[in-house]
Amino acid sequence: MSMTPRERVINLIQGKGIDKIPACTGFGSVIVDGLKKYDLRFAHVHLDAQEMADAAAATVELAGLESAIVPFDMGVEAEALGATLNTYAHSEDILYPTLKDKFVSKAEDISLPSDIANAGRIPLVAEAIGKLKERVGDDAAVGSWMLGPFTLAGQVMDLNELLKMSFKQPEEAEAILSKLSEMVIGVAKAYADAGADFLSLREMGATSDVLSPRSFKKQIKQFSEQILAAIDIPKVYHICGDTNVIITDMADIGADAVSVDQKNDLAASREKIGEDVVLFGNLNPWEVFTEGTVDDVINGVREAMGAGADAVWPGCDMWPDTSVDNLKAWVKTQHEFEPRRKA
């Protein structure tokens, strides 16, 4: 009996044998055609569990993508800590929600909710996960994700101050990261309890475009390790940007798989980390999936697989204005390849 797409995604992440490579991602993949299908407004899908689930399920239904991911915006953790979310409800364009209020300047400014699973929109996302699982069944793995503590810190405090603090007051920075790690662990548990099949930890703030590899190793890595150690379901670790210099640190950080984006030289990463690490990446969501033709997608998938990816992931969230045809081309081309680990 052949595996289901859901089983394939779970096994893929865990480095276990599969009979076919699923086309999947750990990041948001809501598309405009999906919003249209369920008559949804982008600004509102972040605020309603049913709408969120519908929007995520639509991509599976329309394009055959084998993962369904919620939430879509990056404000969940910070909002639950006290920031205000701006959904740009007035806008005609698609604008991802952003956060207002930088309310943290030192560790004691952070008050962790006593019941993280019920703070802010965390229960809403958990509910969406539950609804999504019922909807997609075995056709797709249901995934969710959390921001890493350094990235989260950059949202709730002035990023300039955080960056300088990492140099000038490292203990204070670490105290902040420690508290935020607790928060992220609580969020991860809530999503896992709601039935998520896998989780991604996204620490884009720690990209080597911004922070020195030395800072990453000395200060940031340990917190990601703590968080990943506390997660019992399949887990993926992602940092955007030029991460070749820290790829070995990413590979041994305690995730089941590592994800990189288009600025990472995937072939060079594969060489550095060896054949055993599960590596996802690394197509430019905008250039390839949104602006690209079907042929661009096909070539992109082939290139990334040739460079040594276990499966092709986009480098970040899918931009909603992406055609179903492009996504279908990704799915079809992904299935052409033999898994590195066969069932």
Add this chain to the structure above:
Amino acid sequence: MGTDERLQELLSKLKENVIEYEEDQVSEAAQALVDEGFDAYVGIMDGLAAGMEVVGELFDSQEYFVPEVLMCADALYAGLDILRPHVDMTGREEVKGEVVIGVVEGDVHDIGKNLVKMMFEVAGFTVHDLGADVPLADFVEKQISTNSDIVALSAMMTTTMMGMKKAIVSLHEKNPDVKIMIGGAPVTGEIADVFGADGYSENASNAVSEAIKMVGALRRM
């Protein structure tokens, strides 16, 4: 010690301590320069700005990362705050011009914009900083109310960069003479042309020379 030597000594101290992000040393050198009657403008250009240029190179070669650059910027500002009030513009070109700067709506990444703003200030521009996540209408309103020569738009993400296109059309509609320059991680010269921008800058130092060219063009009109 001759005055030339002493000036060089102070300029060196300014430059090196911007590079080493030693705020107190920069302040000390700046104050000494003022107290000893040297030209504050030279201090800014050949001391502070020269230091920041090296910082830019260290960033490009990945020896310095963003935290280091931010600390260097703080050191530069420490010197700038002391030197600026003493700058004597007689015999020099007038104040370079006025700039409205901001990060486009939907985008909250402002570190790059802040560095460009700093370089404009160092060069003597008057900068009106709208901050980040700035609605299009605010750019237009500010340009009109300040009659700024230049509007500088920044975006960090490809998706928010798309908002620049509309902003440029709108700004030019209201004031065809205003010069618009754009920059940010996803922005390229080609995109700047396609969007109808008047100028484009790859980094903060280039932003200033671009801006000076554009203001020069305006003055000649």
